Amino acid sequence: MNSCIFMAEIVQDPQLRYTSDTQTAVTEFLVQIDPIRDGDAPETLKVVTWRKLAEAVPENFHRGDRVVIEGRLGxxxxxxxxxxxxxxxxxxxxxxxLISHGSGGSAAMTPPPAASMPSPAPVTPMNPEVAGPSGDEPLSDDIPF
Known part of the structure; x- marks a missing residue:
């Protein structure tokens, strides 16, 4: 099974676009992961989201925000x-x-409607700060692992 979970900082605002053939929403953004060892450079990864999650991410996450991302590495x-x-x-x-807002994000956030944040499985965050903008559920896509 290909699955990863990591904490990172968004270093490029999410860019929403739609595929030309099926008009499926796709968002891409860059995140930076802190180095494991002192003196190492931080790693930068491209993150891609699809469908409802792709539409919700640009509205709720911005450059400077600290996030935990769950997904598949390719x-x-x-x-x-x-x-x-x-x-x-x-x-x-x-x-x-969402872990915390950075200086690049807006101070007040309006969470997307619950219908745009389906979760493949119920999630109960151990720390309320790790939940999505509504505070009760993380933003998620409806693609199973």
């Missing part, structure tokens, strides 16, 4: 303009939990 292979192929890690998120 490797993307693409051609570079320099003429070689590069592999890059990418996370497809199923849930995004």
């Amino acid at each position: 490797m993307i292979l693409f051609d570079r303009p320099e003429g070689f192929r590069e592999k890059r890690a990418e996370v497809t998120a199923q849930r995004v939990h």
